[in-house]
Each structure stands twice: as C-alpha cells, then as structure tokens.
Amino acid sequence: MHMATNLAIxxxxxxxxxxxxxxxxxxxxxxxxxxxxxxxxxxxxILDLIGAVEWDLEFDYKAERSR
Structure with a gap:
C-alpha cells in the first residue's frame, strides 16, 4: 500500500x-x-541488549544435542 504525501524536503x-x-x-x-x-x-x-543476558559458562550445548 502506498500513501501519497507532500513533504517539504x-x-x-x-x-x-x-x-x-x-x-x-x-x-x-x-x-x-x-x-x-x-x-x-x-x-x-539489538545493541542495547548486550549485557542483558547472563551466560552460563559451564553450559555444554553439544552435550544437550546428544539427548
């Protein structure tokens, strides 16, 4: 959908x-x-989210895949 508009640019x-x-x-x-x-x-x-998530350094994502 397009909207016609007049702008002073x-x-x-x-x-x-x-x-x-x-x-x-x-x-x-x-x-x-x-x-x-x-x-x-x-x-x-998105950059504002940096530091907002706590990382578990002990988490082994590869081990979780093998379940």
Whole structure:
C-alpha cells in the first residue's frame, strides 16, 4: 500500500542523497533512506541488549544435542 504525501524536503539534501545513493528517482531515494533509517534504529535496539543476558559458562550445548 502506498500513501501519497507532500513533504517539504531540503532540495540540496535530496539532490545529495540522489547522487550518493545512486537511486534514479526521488521516490526511490526517499524510500531507501527510510528503509536504512529503520534498519539502523532496529540494529541499535539489538545493541542495547548486550549485557542483558547472563551466560552460563559451564553450559555444554553439544552435550544437550546428544539427548
């Protein structure tokens, strides 16, 4: 589903994104930018989990496979 919208985007910023990103249209450039923004934010949430899980150094996962 697509949503038509009017946005006031800095034209210099959009032109720069077009050149750097290699997309052929403004729509494709904005779509790619949104996808990358979302991916980075989701990756950052994963990094927040570092240290949140306690590891059992004695756990032998190979032994658990042989049950």
């Amino acid at each position: 800095d034209p210099e910023l959009l032109d720069h994104a077009l050149r750097v990103g290699g997309e052929h249209t403004k729509k494709a450039t904005v779509t790619r930018a949104l996808e990358e923004f979302i991916a980075r934010r989701e990756q950052a949430r």
